[in-house]
Structures are given as structure tokens and as C-alpha cells.
Amino acid sequence: MNIYDILCMPLQEVVPLGITVVFSFIFGSCLGSFLNVCIWRIPLGESVVIVPSHCPKCNHKIRWFDNVPVIGFLALGGKCRDCKAPISPRYIIMELLVGALFTLQAVNIWHNGVEVHALIAVIILLSVAVPCAFIDVEHRKLPDKLTYFGMISGVLYNWVFIVHPAKSHPDSLLLSLIGLAAGLIGLGVFAGITGKLMKKRTLGAGDVKYAGFVGALTGLPGVLVTLLLGSILAIAGYLLLRKKYFKDGYVPFGTFLGIAVYITYMLLWTRI
Ligand SMILES: [Zn+2]
Structure with a gap:
């Protein structure tokens, strides 16, 4: 069985509900982190290709583990690791919002026996x-x-x-x-x-x-x-x-x- 066949199977036959919830929330919050970048950059005509992010105040590169959606923000207490400048709550709000929106759709897809490709x-x-x-x-x-x-x-x-x-x-x-x-x-x-x-x-x-x-x-x-x-x-x-x-x-x-x-x-x- 190849990937395409799996994508055409009902989601509930591929993974249990618990795994669907956990993975769709993780995926959704990563998507939210990216979409937050799009909201800032697209109206300004800037590229949305992910470039390593920097603290806007002290310009230190953000470490990969601090960039993990939701957890990174919470672990830092909402402050830059280097200069302690507050990080906009917009980041964590977008990650939580899109994480929740994606999870809700995934659960609905699972319950209704809809295919994985949905x-x-x-x-x-x-x-x-x-x-x-x-x-x-x-x-x-x-x-x-x-x-x-x-x-x-x-x-x-x-x-x-x-x-x-x-x-x-x-x-x-x-x-x-x-x-x-x-x-x-x-x-x-x-x-x-x-x-x-x-x-x-x-x-x-x-x-x-x-x-x-x-x-x-x-x-x-x-x-x-x-x-x-x-x-x-x-x-x-x-x-x-x-x-x-x-x-x-x-x-x-x-x-x-x-x-x-x-x-x-x-x-x-x-x-x-
Ligand atoms: Zn900083």
C-alpha cells in the first residue's frame, strides 16, 4: 500500500482519535506559527520563506528549541532569552488558535469517516x-x-x-x-x-x-x-x-x- 492509498482511506481506520488530536494540535500550532509570519509579511510584500528569526530588540538569533510553538513561548515566560524583552503574545495566540481550529476539523473528519486527504x-x-x-x-x-x-x-x-x-x-x-x-x-x-x-x-x-x-x-x-x-x-x-x-x-x-x-x-x- 502506498501513501496515496492511505490518503484515500477514512482517517478513523488509519489512526485512533487520541493520536489524531495530539498530532493535529502539534501540526496546527506549527502552521499557526508560519501563518503569523504570513500575516506580518504578505501585506508588506516581503518573502514568507522561513528565515532564521531574530529578537527584534537585541537581534540575537532565536534558538530552535525556543521556537517550538506554544512550549517555547511558555518556557521563556514570554521574554527573550538574551535581553528579556517581552515577546508579543500574538505568537502564542496564533499558535493556539490555529492549533485548535485544525484539531476541531480533524476530529470532525475522524468522526464522520472522511478520508485522510481531507x-x-x-x-x-x-x-x-x-x-x-x-x-x-x-x-x-x-x-x-x-x-x-x-x-x-x-x-x-x-x-x-x-x-x-x-x-x-x-x-x-x-x-x-x-x-x-x-x-x-x-x-x-x-x-x-x-x-x-x-x-x-x-x-x-x-x-x-x-x-x-x-x-x-x-x-x-x-x-x-x-x-x-x-x-x-x-x-x-x-x-x-x-x-x-x-x-x-x-x-x-x-x-x-x-x-x-x-x-x-x-x-x-x-x-x-
Ligand atoms: Zn532579545
Whole structure:
């Protein structure tokens, strides 16, 4: 049996639940550590290739064992080993957050008897949705680097694996391309119409590409549920938080879409 065959087996037949929880949390927190770097560097146009990190204050190289997610931060008490400058809690928050988000999806996949390769879909999902959610709040944009990566890897994932409900590779690829087109055209037309009616820009090109990514990864039902749920969350979020956060009327739709696509995937794994 080769790796590909194992990836196509239900996760619960490959590893017990306990091991799934431990390893997905470790993996998720490492992914969170990397995505934290993406959130800082992508809006500035810097490379996200991992270079040895340095303390921003004393410039000492961070030792590999201090860089271990969560544990490194706790062992150092949140301070640089050399100069004792406080380390931003953002590091450990991102590691814990993505660790938890990944674990929750993995447990859901395990319970519903979904294939191991679904974990790859979760990696793609979190790699786009988490940085976009934070970057949209801070910089009010969804970087092309992330949405294009999402569209391409979403299509490739559905082509390489036969993703439910498809029965063959060409079927699976076709469903992904239909989802991609539905996301791009659907939200593009919606943005055009609402923009004309309200005589101002309602959605950015980044939002439209983001819908394309969701469609490519989750297919037509996934993108429809995500857009509906994301719109409801965005309206509810705007009404509840407008006095505090959205005074000038900008709503980070990418952030709400991120929450929506995460929840949508939890529902899709149940295959109802
Ligand atoms: Zn230092």
C-alpha cells in the first residue's frame, strides 16, 4: 500500500482519535506559527520563506528549541532569552488558535469517516482563510498572493483526489471548476449590481477572488452556503459592532467569509 492509498482511506481506520488530536494540535500550532509570519509579511510584500528569526530588540538569533510553538513561548515566560524583552503574545495566540481550529476539523473528519486527504483541504483552507481574516481587518484588502494560491491549490486538490460526491478524477475536477466559476461570476455580478444600486463600491475584487477560492476548494454547495452564511455574519457583525469598529462603514467581508467557510466545511464533512 502506498501513501496515496492511505490518503484515500477514512482517517478513523488509519489512526485512533487520541493520536489524531495530539498530532493535529502539534501540526496546527506549527502552521499557526508560519501563518503569523504570513500575516506580518504578505501585506508588506516581503518573502514568507522561513528565515532564521531574530529578537527584534537585541537581534540575537532565536534558538530552535525556543521556537517550538506554544512550549517555547511558555518556557521563556514570554521574554527573550538574551535581553528579556517581552515577546508579543500574538505568537502564542496564533499558535493556539490555529492549533485548535485544525484539531476541531480533524476530529470532525475522524468522526464522520472522511478520508485522510481531507486534512490537506483543511491546510489549504486555514492557509488562506486565517491570514486573509487578519489582513482584511488591518489592511482592508485580501492579497492576490493568498486568493490565487487558494484557487490553484483548491482545483489541484480536487483533481488529485476524488472528492465527495464525485466518482472519478475528471468529475472531481469539474465540480471544483464549477465552484470556482460560480464564486467568481456569482459574487462578481452581485458586486456589480449592488455597486450600481448604491452608487458606491460594495465589494472589492479581493472578495470576488476569495469567493472563487471557496468554490474551487468546496464546490458549488460549499460556495453557496459560505456566501449566504458570510453575508448573514457580516450584517450581524456590522449591526452589533458598528459603533466600536466599523465607524467609517468598512466591513471586513473577508474576515466573515473566513468564519463562514470554516463552519461550512464542518457541515460538508458530515455529508448530509
Ligand atoms: Zn532579545
